[in-house]
Amino acid sequence: MFNKISVQTTTKDDYFITIGENLLDELNHFLLAHYSTEKIIVIIDQQVHLFHNDRIDQSLQDNFAKVLTYVVPSGEASKSLDQYCSIVDFVLNAGVERNTAILAIGGGVVGDLAGYVAATVLRGIPLIQVPTTLLAMVDSSIGGKTGINHSKGKNLIGSFYQPKAVYADVSFLKTLPKKEWVNGLSEIIKYGMIETPELLDELGELVKQDDFDNPGKWVSVIQKSAAIKVNLVQRDVKEGGVRAYLNFGHTYAHVIERLGDYDSFSHGEAVFAGMFGAVKASNLLGAEINDDKLKPFKPYYSFNLSSIADRFDEFIPLMLRDKKVKDSNIRLVLLNAMADPYVKMIDNENLIHESWKYILDHFN
Numbered sequence: 217m218f219n220k221i222s223v224q225t226t227t228k229d230d231y232f233i234t235i236g237e238n239l240l241d242e243l244n245h246f247l248l249a250h251y252s253t254e255k256i257i258v259i260i261d262q263q264v265h266l267f268h269n270d271r272i273d274q275s276l277q278d279n280f281a282k283v284l285t286y287v288v289p290s291g292e293a294s295k296s297l298d299q300y301c302s303i304v305d306f307v308l309n310a311g312v313e314r315n316t317a318i319l320a321i322g323g324g325v326v327g328d329l330a331g332y333v334a335a336t337v338l339r340g341i342p343l344i345q346v347p348t349t350l351l352a353m354v355d356s357s358i359g360g361k362t363g364i365n366h367s368k369g370k371n372l373i374g375s376f377y378q379p380k381a382v383y384a385d386v387s388f389l390k391t392l393p394k395k396e397w398v399n400g401l402s403e404i405i406k407y408g409m410i411e412t413p414e415l416l417d418e419l420g421e422l423v424k425q426d427d428f429d430n431p432g433k434w435v436s437v438i439q440k441s442a443a444i445k446v447n448l449v450q451r452d453v454k455e456g457g458v459r460a461y462l463n464f465g466h467t468y469a470h471v472i473e474r475l476g477d478y479d480s481f482s483h484g485e486a487v488f489a490g491m492f493g494a495v496k497a498s499n500l501l502g503a504e505i506n507d508d509k510l511k512p513f514k515p516y517y518s519f520n521l522s523s524i525a526d527r528f529d530e531f532i533p534l535m536l537r538d539k540k541v542k543d544s545n546i547r548l549v550l551l552n553a554m555a556d557p558y559v560k561m562i563d564n565e566n567l568i569h570e571s572w573k574y575i576l577d578h579f580n
Contacts, residue, residue, distance in 0.1 A: 229378035239385040255282035259330035261322030292478040323349035324356035331362030335377035348388035350400025354441035359449040386431035399484030465490030496574035498550040
């Protein structure tokens with residue numbers, strides 16, 4: 217059994233997200249119906265390759281004359297110019313044509329990296345996202361954001377490039393480390409904060425039951441989360457309006473990730489901390505948001521921010537480097553109330569300082 221969500225964008229790059237268990241046959245049917253069977257390019261995360269490559273390779277070998285696989289080292293460091301250039305060389309040396317498909321199999325790093333390759337080689341070749349982490353299934357594989365990091369900041373080089381399809385096969389989650397499950401929780405919590413508070417209750421029950429070994433039970437939460445992102449993305453493909461709500465907590469998170477050299481803190485950890493800052497800033501501007509909606513999930517996060525607390529003077533300068541800054545003002549996604557987000561340009565440094573202190577108080 218599987219579920220489909222239609223993504224109908226304003227740029228007419230429409231596609232389906234398929235969510236379910238053991239979807240490789242479905243994936244192959246789609247590939248055979250739409251793309252050349254001469255060759256297929258697989259760009260896959262190192263850990264996913266270790267655990268799942270036999271079944272992936274066998275499935276594709278039955279249908280394609282050549283299966284050309286590039287293994288991406290796991291971790292945020294791979295979202296680099298060096299890896300991008302290396303994959304472009306691999307793809308071009310393979311002799312791809314415009315109907316040669318790229319499969320991006322992995323988490324957000326592989327999806328963003330392979331997506332940018334697909335967007336730029338031959339000015340665009342077909343991309344199919346096969347997310348293998350909870351975070352990628354509910355967030356990064358949807359919406360067409362692709363890109364790589366730069367020493368100046370995260371995701372500063374990239375493009376909007378929609379996939380031709382997304383296959384969220386929860387069977388991949390069976391080998392997902394607990395830390396990566398927790399990494400994905402943050403984006404689901406975000407959806408609960410900005411749009412569907414009831415989702416927090418459903419998620420709370422799942423984590424309370426410690427159902428990290430039973431991916432099938434997560435299909436409902438994944439589908440609801442993906443549907444929330446789809447709703448925003450198809451109304452605002454290039455983030456000129458409501459899609460910005462998806463950045464709730466992220467402006468703070470990008471600073472945390474940068475100060476941790478994209479290694480000390482996962483994206484999900486940074487976003488979870490960032491949401492506390494966004495709640496505090498919202499309340500300083502007149503809202504009455506109770507962070508008790510966030511606190512029940514805190515025991516699942518084992519990080520603290522003591523290693524960056526003494527770099528307080530760098531927080532605002534780094535926020536001002538964020539690609540969403542406008543007219544030298546920091547742009548934050550805040551809440552009037554639960555499920556009532558808005559975007560605010562902030563020029564009040566005291567408010568930013570107070571919100572950062574609130575984050576550090578909770579994670580030190």
